Amino acid sequence: VPDTLKDMRLYGALLNAYVGAKIRDKAETLMEQMRNKGYCITPLPYNVMMTLYMKLDELDEVEELVSEMKQKKISLDSYSYNIWLSARGSQGSPESMEQVFREMDLDPRIIPNWTTFSTMASMYAKLGQLEKAEQCLRNLETRITNRDRMPYHYLLSLYGSLGNRGEVYRVWNIYKSVFPNIPNWGYHSVISSLVRSGDIEGAEKLYEEWLPVKSSFDPKIGNL
Structure with missing residues (x-):
């Protein structure tokens, strides 16, 4: 295994540990080091950091990371989209959540999975849009x-x-x-x-x- 790949894995494991413990400052410092070393070339470290920001209810930070991925031409994966959906739903805006889903649905590399629809159903339920929640659950069942x-x-x-x-x-x-x-x-x-x-x-x-x-x-x- 090349040393570079070993380093990426070690940094990734450490980032996971910091996020699991909700140590924001160390996670952000390590993420910046990974950027500088050219290790942030896949969705994985971004997904890990977005998970941290969701735990901390820092929804704007999720948007910042999605914007950075797009600027750097790093393709979002299903996990990225699902976190982004959750962040948009947590902002209380079903329209902006639906905008993310449309983008996800148009992405030829991505097939929305059952987690996608459970996330949306949960958000619709919290927002009182029960018919849309039930439609998502029917979609979930087919996945x-x-x-x-x-x-x-x-x-x-x-x-x-x-x-x-x-x-x-x-x-x-x-x-x-x-x-x-x-x-x-x-x-x-x-x-x-x-x-x-x-x-x-x-x-x-x-x-x-x-x-x-x-x-x-x-x-x-x-x-x-």
């Missing part, structure tokens, strides 16, 4: 591939947030048909969703269903 459990948990949680218990049950039944063995966190998702949508009786029934099949006792489920 589920292979044997990935995570999208089902997001669907359950988001439909619960929208108060749509019918869809919670529909997704739950599909989830159980695809995965015969449901882990504790699957039950946690559906039970908390039913509680949020006001179906306490249904939540209690699923709690009773979970008790004999649980992999281990999870007090978080009992406390819902």
